[in-house]
Every structure is written in structure tokens, then in C-alpha cells.
Amino acid sequence: MKKCLFLSLIVAGYLTACSSTKSPDSSATATNIPATATPDNSKTSVDWPGTYRAMLPCGDCEGIKTELTLKQDQTYEMAMTYLGKSKEVYREKGTFQWNSNGNKITLSGKLQQQETNQYLVGENRLWKLDAAGQKVTGALAEKYILKKGETELHPESADNSITEKYWKLIELNGKPVMVSSTQPREPHFILKTENNRVNGHSGCNSFMGSYEISAGISIKFSPLAATRMACQDVPYESEFLKMFGIADHYLFQNDTLSLTQAGTAPLARFVAVYLR
Structure with a gap:
């Protein structure tokens, strides 16, 4: 009887040892599963560095001649002229941060404290967002788009596209x-x-x-x-x-x-x- 009990203990110990030797292999296999890839977004997939220009609407002037340059190191340079109100060119340098989704940027700086400072980043486009961080809608929505590589703006020349019609x-x-x-x-x-x-x-x-x-x-x-x-x-x-x-x-x-x-x-x- 004692002999049978002794043999049973030996077999149980052997099985336990075999089970423990397999655990490391199982664990190693799990750690080799690749992590889920980060989805593409404007920050990673769009050629966003460059200079963007637009003539933004202005409530008390003829328009805001705007030039915004975004750099790879997440710094920016901005120049703004309030046409019909002042000939002074307001210039600013600062940094910007991406949101967690990688599709919007927020500019820092004193000028940006006076203006809405968020932009939606697209291919060769920046959408200047409203105070709530949303796209501007309505009749002037297209005027809030800054275009990359847009030629120098010449506000002194009248737009004749609506004349003689x-x-x-x-x-x-x-x-x-x-x-x-x-x-x-x-x-x-x-x-x-x-x-x-x-x-x-x-x-x-x-x-x-x-x-x-x-x-x-x-x-x-x-x-x-x-x-x-x-x-x-x-x-x-x-x-x-x-x-x-x-x-x-x-x-x-x-x-x-x-x-x-x-x-x-x-x-x-x-x-x-x-x-x-």
C-alpha cells in the first residue's frame, strides 16, 4: 500500500514539472503578437509643413491678409494685416500642439489669445475653426480655408469676377x-x-x-x-x-x-x- 502511494506521488510530481516547463513557451508566444498599428492621421500621413495663405473675413476691416508657416519641429510663424484699418503687419512666432486624434493643431502666442487658435489640418489645406473648435459654416465658410502654396495675395487689386454680369x-x-x-x-x-x-x-x-x-x-x-x-x-x-x-x-x-x-x-x- 505504501509502495503504491509512493509511486502515485512520483507520477503527480512528474506531470506538474511537465506542465511548468510549457508555460514559458506559451508566454513567449503571446509576447510575439504584434501590437495594433496606429491609424493614419493628418499628423502622420499629410505633408503638412509649409506656408498657408488666405484673406480671412473681418468684422471691422476689409479683410485679414494671413500667412501661416508650420515647421516640422512644431513651431510656427504668422503674419497678419488688417486691411483698411492699419498698414502694420503683426508678426508672431510660437509653438503648436496636435490633438489626440492627430487632425487638429492649437497655436500658442499673444496674437492667438485674441483670435480663435485652432486649425483642422488636411492635404494642402488648413481650416480655421470657430471658438468651439468646429468648422465655420454658412455663406463665408470657404473664406476660412488657408491654402498651402497659394501665391502672394495682392489685396489692392479688385476682384472682377462679379462685374459685368x-x-x-x-x-x-x-x-x-x-x-x-x-x-x-x-x-x-x-x-x-x-x-x-x-x-x-x-x-x-x-x-x-x-x-x-x-x-x-x-x-x-x-x-x-x-x-x-x-x-x-x-x-x-x-x-x-x-x-x-x-x-x-x-x-x-x-x-x-x-x-x-x-x-x-x-x-x-x-x-x-x-x-x-
């Missing part, structure tokens, strides 16, 4: 404009390059005046002179003519033109009509 009014203060069959003409205006003259029709009366375009996004109209016919079928005439005295910015995209006040929602929207 017949702009038909389609929306006023967010409401569609309906043209009555009894109206003398449809509401529209034309910006003439000669002497910077504007002329048009309110749907009831003809009007004329002058305009000035600057910084590629800013526009100003002089007080308009208009005929004085009375028309019952043009209830929006007063608002339409008043709009020209309020508008100070514009957005031109394809064949649509929006006039706005300091980057707010469009005061009026127009579509280009090509006359034959």
Missing part, C-alpha cells in the same frame, strides 16, 4: 423673391467696370450709384439714386434698396452671389443671367 435677385432676407407678371422688370443689378458704376432695377424703379471692391471679399455701395414710381406689386422694393446700404461683404460661387453684412447670414442672394 446681370445678377437677378432670388432671395431677400432669407425669403424667396416672387416676380409678378405685372412688374415692369425683374429685380437685378449690374456692376460696371467703367468708373465702378452700379445700375439696376428694383422691380419697380431703376437705380444707380457706385461701388468699391477690395480684399476679394469686401464690397461697399454709395447711396443709390432711384426713380420714384409707385408699384403695388413689389412689396419688397424698400428692403431691396436698403440692403445695398447695409451689405459690406460678398460670396461668389459658381453662378450665385450672396451679399452679407460682416459675415452674417446672406442679406440677399442672386443668380447670374447671361443675356444674349
